[in-house]
Amino acid sequence: MSRTSARSSRDASDLYRAVWRWHFYAGLIAIPFLILLAVTGGLYLFKDEIDQWLNADIVRVEAQSSTAVSPQQQLDAAVAAHPGEAFRYVPPAASNLAAEVDITTADGKQAVYVDPYTGEVTGTIPYQxxxxxxxRTIHSLNYFGETASLIIEIVGGWSILLVLTGIYLWWPRGRRGGVISVRATPSKRMFWRDLHAVTGIFVGGFILFLAITGMPWSTVWGSKVNELANGHNFGYPDGVRVNVPVSDERLAERETTTWSLEQARLPESTPGREGAPGIGLNGAVAEFDELGLAPGYGVNLPSGPTGVYTGSIYPDDLSRQRVVHLDRYSGEPLLDMNYADYGPLGKSLEWGINVHMGQQYGLANQLVLALACAGIVLLCVSSGVMWWKRRPSGKLGIPPEPKDPRRLRGVLALLAIGGVIFPLVGGSMIVMAVVDALVRRRGARRAATTA
Incomplete structure (x- = not known):
């Protein structure tokens, strides 16, 4: 072998080791969370089906040909059964479903379900x-507090790194086995290595997509991009003019809204003559139906004399997404907007979020992502088994460092690009780089002592 080819082979080996080392670190950080996200995300794809199955005796009613009682009567029946202040009403989305009245009671917020044909309460579930x-809250880590949700952004960035370095390690380089086929038997490490590589190349694209489309929900990066996309004109997307008085209250404080409307402020009603009753819930529902809001929309009730009736629907089909605010006295639409009103950035991110949640393309969307989630779990499990079979007894089994440390610097320079885009991820990479440097220094001292 010539000196040039030997140097080239050594350089390739050093680069492989550097990439493998950071692939290992990325897996160490991301894999525990990827399993959690895959399991909870896979379940949440079928949220409507599961919730309606678990609560069938509460949310389902017998469809009848008789006329339903009025929305106000349904609300009154719910409040009579569970005294408190109603703040939201959801008309039945289908003839065999109950109406929902959300009430703030002495025991907390409750979702009370009412048979729309009889006005009888069918049951109650804690609101959200x-x-x-x-x-969903476990998936976002909000279940564990706001600080824990910061981890999602870090995990998303490391997951992207995990996939990109994994593709480099998978690259055939003249090999045939372990590229799209699995060799050996489960008792052998090669089987788990091949299973990990083959599974990774098939689900890697899904991990990238889910990580990127999950970023809009992140605490730091997501909120800053949201301000960039919708931070003007009272939080509404560019192109939506708000020519009416607006309050300081935000739509997101009243309900779970879309990403593009997280900063949207509520318009204000203009009081009519003194003592004017306003349109009431019955009038608001009639107006929303007349305006053609898709079935399943919810109605937020006015809070205070200048409050508004807000009808909102965020269905699987983005084209039917819509939010309408009505003046509580005149019934006049103060603001009527839908997906077509979002700017280019908002539209693309909303589409990604909708696909991420398994909504945009119906059952096919759910099934494809469910398979991807199962593949992610298999990928993580196979990596753990492969590592366990490879690691030296009593050691962590960090992949060997390159002989030329400059290879690590080159990889770190590429990682820095992602760190600039995602600051929290960049900060965590700096921490890991310091840890890696300490590990390498400790290894060098140990080798010197042994020698």
Whole structure:
């Protein structure tokens, strides 16, 4: 072998080691969370089906040909059964579903369900306390507090690094085995290495997509991008003019809204003559139906004399997404906006979020992402088994460092680009780089002592 080819082979080996080392670190950080996110995310894809199945005796009613009682009568029945202040009403989305009245009671917020044909209360569930809502808060780590949710942004960035370095390690380089086929048997490390590599190349694209489309929910990066996209004109996307008085109250404080409307402020009603009753809930529901809001929309009730009736629907089909604010006295629409009103950035991010949640393309969207989630779990499990079989007894089994440390610097320079885009991720990479330097220094001292 010539000196040039030997140097080239050594350089390639050093680069491989540097990438493998950071792939290991990325897995160390991301894999525990990837398993959690895959399991909870896979379940949440079927949130409506699961919640309606678990609470069938409460949310389902017998469809009837008779006329339903009025929305106000349904609300009154709910408040009579569970005294408190109603703040939201959700008309039945189908003929066999109950109406929902959300009430602030002495025991906390409750979602009370009412048979729309008889006006009888069918049952109650804590507001935003269903099984699938809890799964959602665990998925976002909000279940563990606001600080914990910062981890999601860090995990998202490391997951992207995990996939990119994994593709480099998977690259065939003249090999055939372990590229799209699995060799050996489960008792051998090669089996788990091949299973990990083959699974990774098939689900890697999904991990990238889910990590990137999950970033808009992140605490730091997501909030800053949201301000960039929708930070003007009272929080509404560019192109939506707000020519009416607005309050300091935000739509997101009243309900779980879309990413693009997290900063949107509520308009204000203009009081009419003294003692004017306003349109009431019945009039508001009639107006929303007349305006053509998709079935399943919710109605936020006015808070205070200048409050508004807000009808909102965020369905699977983005084109039917809509928010309408009505003057509580005149019934006049103060602001009527839908997905078409979002700017280019808002539209693209909303589309990504909708696909991420398994909504945009119906059952096919759910099934494809469910398979991807199962693949992610398999990827993580195979990596753990592979590592366990490879690691030296009593040691962590960090991949060997390159002989030329400049290879690590080159990889770190590339990582820095992602760190600038995602600051929290960049900060965590600096910490890991320091840890790696300490590990290498300790290893060098140990080798010197042994020699």
């Amino acid at each position: 306390g269903s099984v699938m809502w809890i799964v």
